[in-house]
Amino acid sequence: MRLSTPGGFATEVFLLEAPDRELLPVGAWTLVGDLRLREAWAQAGMPEPEHALWVAVPEEEKKLRTVIPWLEHWARIPLHRDATVVALGGGVLSDLTGLAASLFLRGIAWQVWPTTLLAMADAALGGKTGADLSAGKNLVGAFHAPRRLVACTDLLAGLPERHVQNGLWELVKTALIQGELAWAQELLQEGPLKVAWVERALAFKAGVVHRDPREAGERRLLNLGHTLGHALEAASGYRLLHGEAVGLGLLGSCLLAEEQGLKPFPPSLLEPLVKRLAPLAPQIAPWADCLPLLARDKKALHAPGASPDASTSQIQCVLPRPGEPAVQRALPPAAWESPHARLLALLHQESVRV
Numbered sequence: 435m436r437l438s439t440p441g442g443f444a445t446e447v448f449l450l451e452a453p454d455r456e457l458l459p460v461g462a463w464t465l466v467g468d469l470r471l472r473e474a475w476a477q478a479g480m481p482e483p484e485h486a487l488w489v490a491v492p493e494e495e496k497k498l499r500t501v502i503p504w505l506e507h508w509a510r511i512p513l514h515r516d517a518t519v520v521a522l523g524g525g526v527l528s529d530l531t532g533l534a535a536s537l538f539l540r541g542i543a544w545q546v547w548p549t550t551l552l553a554m555a556d557a558a559l560g561g562k563t564g565a566d567l568s569a570g571k572n573l574v575g576a577f578h579a580p581r582r583l584v585a586c587t588d589l590l591a592g593l594p595e596r597h598v599q600n601g602l603w604e605l606v607k608t609a610l611i612q613g614e615l616a617w618a619q620e621l622l623q624e625g626p627l628k629v630a631w632v633e634r635a636l637a638f639k640a641g642v643v644h645r646d647p648r649e650a651g652e653r654r655l656l657n658l659g660h661t662l663g664h665a666l667e668a669a670s671g672y673r674l675l676h677g678e679a680v681g682l683g684l685l686g687s688c689l690l691a692e693e694q695g696l697k698p699f700p701p702s703l704l705e706p707l708v709k710r711l712a713p714l715a716p717q718i719a720p721w722a723d724c725l726p727l728l729a730r731d732k733k734a735l736h737a738p739g740a741s742p743d744a745s746t747s748q749i750q751c752v753l754p755r756p757g758e759p760a761v762q763r764a765l766p767p768a769a770w771e772s773p774h775a776r777l778l779a780l781l782h783q784e785s786v787r788v
């Protein structure tokens with residue numbers, strides 16, 4: 435099924451069960467695929483192009499050095515500037531392949547076939563590609579939208595349960611950005627994944643990205659849960675997965691919103707949130723470790739020339755509201771101290787209770 439996207443949107447979006455070879459590029463193409471998907475791809479009857487690269491790239495290797503051999507390989511083939519690269523994998527692989535496609539011959543076309551729930555619901559759409567630097571995640575990258583996104587839910591069959599949960603947090607984020615309490619509650623219930631949830635998330639993100647492709651305003655709402663989330667993810671030494679850290683950040687944002695005088699979320703949302711997040715409590719770093727990371731956040735607003743300083747910087751924070759769209763507010767990093775403490779207390783209480 436082709437999803438409807440705004441007129442002129444850079445990416446055609448398809449949501450299917452089984453992969454369909456008809457959606458592969460017409461003309462010359464190559465593939466960068468996650469090794470874990472090689473068998474499933476072949477079993478689905480999908481072709482493997484000559485010169486395909488099958489790779490295993492862990493989050494720690496989301497680095498520029500990983501894509502250099504790919505670029506050298508394409509240059510040796512040589513891959514023509516009219517060729518298309520197909521990325522088959524999770525967010526790490528699609529961020530890197532998109533980045534490589536943006537660099538090769540100053541930019542060639544690419545398609546993305548996301549294979550994790552997180553990539554289907556979020557990472558693969560929106561044209562942000564990137565790699566990490568030692569100073570932080572996603573500090574280098576390019577906006578380079580894929581021509582086509584093809585999400586095939588059958589490919590999720592082998593995805594480990596922890597990664598299914600991980601992707602679910604980006605869906606909960608999507609619901610909370612829109613103030614969709616009932617949807618957030620449904621997502622937090624135990625039960626099988628629904629394809630309709632992915633469809634809803636893709637449709638929402640396509641609209642936001644189309645209206646604000648360069649993140650000048652509305653697109654910043656997609657960072658809900660990411661401010662505290664990124665700090666917790668880095669402070670855990672990346673033992674927390676991205677989505678898990680976002681989940682913690684979402685609860686933190688609900689608490690911060692209330693402290694900022696916004697309408698509080700009801701226990702019917704907060705209780706299942708706490709219950710789902712409680713197993714992550716041991717991974718929450720102490721406040722002293724989070725503060726410097728928050729001050730260095732990419733969304734921190736510093737005076738020109740000033741170095742990141744927790745006492746003077748402000749961060750663009752996204753605050754959710756029940757029943758209404760989330761709002762943005764510039765706040766000092768210290769504003770997160772109390773939500774961080776409450777988050778820890780709530781999750782510890784819950785893990786003792788269970």
Ligand SMILES: NC(=O)c1ccc[n+]([C@@H]2O[C@H](COP(=O)([O-])OP(=O)(O)OC[C@H]3O[C@@H](n4cnc5c(N)ncnc54)[C@H](O)[C@@H]3O)[C@@H](O)[C@H]2O)c1
Pocket residue numbers: 468470471491492493496523524525526527529549550551552553556557558559560561562563571572589590591592593594597600676
């Ligand atoms: N570009 C964006 O807008 C954007 C948005 C959100 C997140 N991201 C990035 O996404 C990355 C996280 O992506 P992720 O959660 O998909 O993790 P991931 O790409 O590391 O994949 C998770 C694991 O699952 C394996 N895997 C992938 N698909 C599988 C399948 N179908 N069956 C079995 N195993 C499979 C992978 O090999 C990997 O070990 C982060 O680097 C984050 O920065 C990017």
